[in-house]
Amino acid sequence: MIALADVTIAYGTGPRAVVAVHDLTLAVAEGEAVGLVGESGSGKSTVLRAIAGLIPYASGEITLGGRRVQRRRSTAERKMTQMVFQDPYGSLHPNQTVDQILALPVAIHRLDRGEARIVQALAEVGLGPEHRYRYPHQLSGGQRQRVAIARALILEPRILLLDEPTSALDVSVQAEILNLLARLRRDHGLTLLMVSHDLAVIAHLCERIGVMSRGHVVEITTATAMANNQVTHDYTRELLRSNAGFDRSGADRNLDVTAA
Amino acid sequence: MTSPLLTVRNLSVTYPGDDGDVRAVRNVSFTLGRERLGIVGESGSGKSTTGRAIMGLVGHPGRIAADELRLGDQDLRGLSEHGFRKLRGKRIAMVLQDPKYSLDPVMSVGQQIAETHRTHLRSNPRDARRAALEMLEAVHIRDPERVYTMYPHQVSGGMGQRVMIAMMLIAGPDILIADEPTSALDVTVQTQVLAIMDELVRGRGMGLLLISHNLHLVSSFCDRVLVMYAGQVLETCEAGKLAEAKHPYTRGLLAALPQLGHRRADLPQLQRDPTWMADLV
Amino acid sequence: MTAAVPGTARAWLLSPAPASRLQARCGHWFRAWLNFRRNKLAMTGLGIVILLVLMAVFAPLIADRQATTLQVLADRLQPASWQHPFGTDELGRDIFARVVFGSRITLTIVAMVAVIVVPVGLAIGLPAGYFGGVVDKVLMRITDIFLAFPRLVLALAFAAALGPGIENAVIAIALTAWPPYARLARAETLTRRRAEFIQAAELQGASALRIIATQIVPLCLPSVIVRLTLDMAGIILTAAGLGFLGLGAQPPAPEWGAMVSSGRQVLLDQWWVATIPGLAIFIVSLGFNLLGDGLRDAGDARS
Numbered sequence: 001m002i003a004l005a006d007v008t009i010a011y012g013t014g015p016r017a018v019v020a021v022h023d024l025t026l027a028v029a030e031g032e033a034v035g036l037v038g039e040s041g042s043g044k045s046t047v048l049r050a051i052a053g054l055i056p057y058a059s060g061e062i063t064l065g066g067r068r069v070q071r072r073r074s075t076a077e078r079k080m081t082q083m084v085f086q087d088p089y090g091s092l093h094p095n096q097t098v099d100q101i102l103a104l105p106v107a108i109h110r111l112d113r114g115e116a117r118i119v120q121a122l123a124e125v126g127l128g129p130e131h132r133y134r135y136p137h138q139l140s141g142g143q144r145q146r147v148a149i150a151r152a153l154i155l156e157p158r159i160l161l162l163d164e165p166t167s168a169l170d171v172s173v174q175a176e177i178l179n180l181l182a183r184l185r186r187d188h189g190l191t192l193l194m195v196s197h198d199l200a201v202i203a204h205l206c207e208r209i210g211v212m213s214r215g216h217v218v219e220i221t222t223a224t225a226m227a228n229n230q231v232t233h234d235y236t237r238e239l240l241r242s243n244a245g246f247d248r249s250g251a252d253r254n255l256d257v258t259a260a
Numbered sequence: 261m262t263s264p265l266l267t268v269r270n271l272s273v274t275y276p277g278d279d280g281d282v283r284a285v286r287n288v289s290f291t292l293g294r295e296r297l298g299i300v301g302e303s304g305s306g307k308s309t310t311g312r313a314i315m316g317l318v319g320h321p322g323r324i325a326a327d328e329l330r331l332g333d334q335d336l337r338g339l340s341e342h343g344f345r346k347l348r349g350k351r352i353a354m355v356l357q358d359p360k361y362s363l364d365p366v367m368s369v370g371q372q373i374a375e376t377h378r379t380h381l382r383s384n385p386r387d388a389r390r391a392a393l394e395m396l397e398a399v400h401i402r403d404p405e406r407v408y409t410m411y412p413h414q415v416s417g418g419m420g421q422r423v424m425i426a427m428m429l430i431a432g433p434d435i436l437i438a439d440e441p442t443s444a445l446d447v448t449v450q451t452q453v454l455a456i457m458d459e460l461v462r463g464r465g466m467g468l469l470l471i472s473h474n475l476h477l478v479s480s481f482c483d484r485v486l487v488m489y490a491g492q493v494l495e496t497c498e499a500g501k502l503a504e505a506k507h508p509y510t511r512g513l514l515a516a517l518p519q520l521g522h523r524r525a526d527l528p529q530l531q532r533d534p535t536w537m538a539d540l541v
Numbered sequence: 542m543t544a545a546v547p548g549t550a551r552a553w554l555l556s557p558a559p560a561s562r563l564q565a566r567c568g569h570w571f572r573a574w575l576n577f578r579r580n581k582l583a584m585t586g587l588g589i590v591i592l593l594v595l596m597a598v599f600a601p602l603i604a605d606r607q608a609t610t611l612q613v614l615a616d617r618l619q620p621a622s623w624q625h626p627f628g629t630d631e632l633g634r635d636i637f638a639r640v641v642f643g644s645r646i647t648l649t650i651v652a653m654v655a656v657i658v659v660p661v662g663l664a665i666g667l668p669a670g671y672f673g674g675v676v677d678k679v680l681m682r683i684t685d686i687f688l689a690f691p692r693l694v695l696a697l698a699f700a701a702a703l704g705p706g707i708e709n710a711v712i713a714i715a716l717t718a719w720p721p722y723a724r725l726a727r728a729e730t731l732t733r734r735r736a737e738f739i740q741a742a743e744l745q746g747a748s749a750l751r752i753i754a755t756q757i758v759p760l761c762l763p764s765v766i767v768r769l770t771l772d773m774a775g776i777i778l779t780a781a782g783l784g785f786l787g788l789g790a791q792p793p794a795p796e797w798g799a800m801v802s803s804g805r806q807v808l809l810d811q812w813w814v815a816t817i818p819g820l821a822i823f824i825v826s827l828g829f830n831l832l833g834d835g836l837r838d839a840g841d842a843r844s
Contacts, residue, residue: 224523257418
């Protein structure tokens with residue numbers, strides 16, 4: 001469903017260009033859920049944005065649903081891939097009601113039965129008619145994220161990209177959203193590609209996990225393997241260790257840094 | 261048993277709201293000795309407000325009330341802004357989430373650390389600079405001379421937090437309040453920064469109040485953990501004994517966390533019991 | 542603030558669960574209004590502006606139109622009296638009537654300038670900010686050219702070229718007043734350009750025009766409007782300045798600036814002839830300033 005072959009993504013051009021992702025190759029089968037985990041600067045969010053068609057990629061090939069895609073997409077191509085962003089506060093227009101936010105994609109793609117679609121989209125994410133005409137600042141973080149998910153799904157995409165969808169949410173709300181995403185994936189047969197820095201969250205939702213560091217995929221493993229610490233790359237091991245919490249006895253920990 | 265560094269008894273912070281008063285913090289009590297105490301809660305639990313109240317950063321129109329709010333033998337209740345300013349940095353310090361917002365962007369980081377030293381200890385510029393360099397070394401920065409001259413935008417997140425810690429501890433305060441100090445940092449850097457705070461706090465016999473939403477991090481790092489909800493402390497847990505927590509809120513929160521080794525189809529969602537909102541005291 | 546009593550209009554407006562687009566919009570504006578209302582100075586400014594508008598609209602009911610041009614030379618330079626609340630000017634005309642009807646001219650100039658500069662500013666600033674690159678450079682250099690002209694000097698040049706008159710004065714003022722709005726629109730667009738909700742709109746396949754029109758314009762308008770109200774004072778003063786120099790509205794039109802000018806000769810003995818219209822200019826400028834400040838504070842408080 002999603003295939004990246006030797007994709008390189010860079011910011012800027014010429015000698016000052018910064019390469020964010022180097023020769024990435026990754027494949028996601030239809031209906032599969034794959035996670036990309038890494039720290040800041042790893043390039044994981046950059047990959048997502050290139051797949052979404054928000055930024056261009058310098059070389060390689062990105063294929064979605066069998067079709068090769070570039071930065072500029074046709075309306076039909078846009079329909080196939082949607083994304084849920086990290087910040088529930090920033091991903092909704094502050095001066096538009098939920099109704100207007102959901103009506104926009106309907107209008108762009110000239111979908112029929114717009115009214116019914118909006119009502120159904122809200123119901124699917126657990127929101128009701130009382131939320132429909134509220135502004136984002138009248139909603140909680142979890143509710144905003146639900147609206148963002150409803151907006152992504154109203155176009156009936158086949159691929160759903162998730163950029164740290166629960167990082168900005170409280171623990172209790174995170175559980176609700178993760179459950180919602182799992183259910184929607186089952187119900188709609190979605191292909192998921194999720195990015196996060198939180199190993200536990202990724203392992204919960206995804207079967208296969210790609211570990212990225214400084215623009216490279218250092219390992220592709222499974223949630224089960226991670227759980228049993230059967231990983232091959234040192235960096236993955238380090239991530240797993242840090243994820244386990246603070247280790248009092250970390251006597252071998254090197255705390256030194258330099259400005260270089 | 262040495263007397264506690266910080267004593268808080270029935271602290272309440274109230275804000276006037278459109279539909280009546282909002283009680284952000286309700287009757288919170290705890291003591292902080294030479295230990296690491298964690299306050300954990302979700303957004304709106306009042307944990308940050310508690311930290312701010314202790315620092316005197318709850319501005320008008322918020323109101324603070326407490327039966328006891330003492331830093332050693334200094335009564336913090338009703339202390340003027342002038343009084344608090346003499347305490348901040350010298351006896352009580354705070355590290356916040358993002359060093360970008362706490363550091364002056366037009367001064368080099370070294371100068372800022374030195375300035376803190378000069379302000380509180382009335383040292384001359386040379387001594388202040390030397391103290392700043394020593395402090396940068398104490399936070400495990402290998403090339404302090406170089407970092408001294410750097411500007412805040414030139415330092416990475418983890419190093420920025422080290423700089424903040426250096427700046428906050430240079431005047432030798434008794435307690436350090438850290439409000440989400442590692443939330444904006446990468447996971448591998450988080451443990452490093454916490455280790456540095458741990459080392460310094462232990463070495464100086466200070467007390468550390470760590471405020472965070474990250475249950476696991478706080479319970480693995482701190483000696484004791486207070487769990488806050490809707491302005492109240494619902495439960496106190498000992499280090500590492502979070503799994504034996506009694507209160508349904510804490511248990512619900514723990515259960516709702518995805519765990520690497522324990523895959524479940526559906527995460528049990530926290531069922532909020534309205535009785536948790538009721539006044540405990 | 543009192544809680545909303547169910548069943549009243551206030552309850553409908555403040556409802557946390559609006560049931561329609563209309564209700565949501567009205568509630569949004571009502572809350573903004575409640576916020577604005579707290580600022581006493583801003584309400585004063587609003588009051589002044591409303592007074593100006595009412596005065597202009599109902600001028601014939603307040604004063605006698607004939608009195609604005611009726612010259613009774615025997616009664617010239619009379620101080621305030623029952624017959625002439627503000628006295629008479631050097632040609633024996635009733636100053637009160639002239640001030641009241643002069644408000645129409647002031648309002649006309651201000652409205653005409655606003656109607657020109659805001660659309661032009663947005664049309665230039667929005668694409669510059671959104672597309673960047675060459676488009677941005679070209680549009681901004683054009684803006685810089687117009688920004689370089691001193692307002693009054695250009696107005697003088699225009700008047701000299703086209704002849705005096707209100708329309709030419711308006712064009713002259715508008716030509717130098719639009720660049721800040723273009724810059725403002727561009728700055729706002731640049732700020733929002735990378736916002737995630739804009740990216741979401743792109744992701745959904747919205748065209749650039751749709752994004753600019755539906756997503757960005759609503760965000761630019763508040764600051765543009767605030768800027769406009771703050772500018773009003775300057776526009777009024779410029780128009781008055783033009784009137785003072787004999788450009789802009791021509792005699793016998795009761796334009797306030799021209800009235801100040803013609804009252805100069807008798808300023809020391811019959812101070813009211815120049816001072817009263819001057820006071821009118823001052824109060825209206827102040828009103829717009831206070832209103833603009835209030836709008837900006839209200840905007841800041843909500844964000």
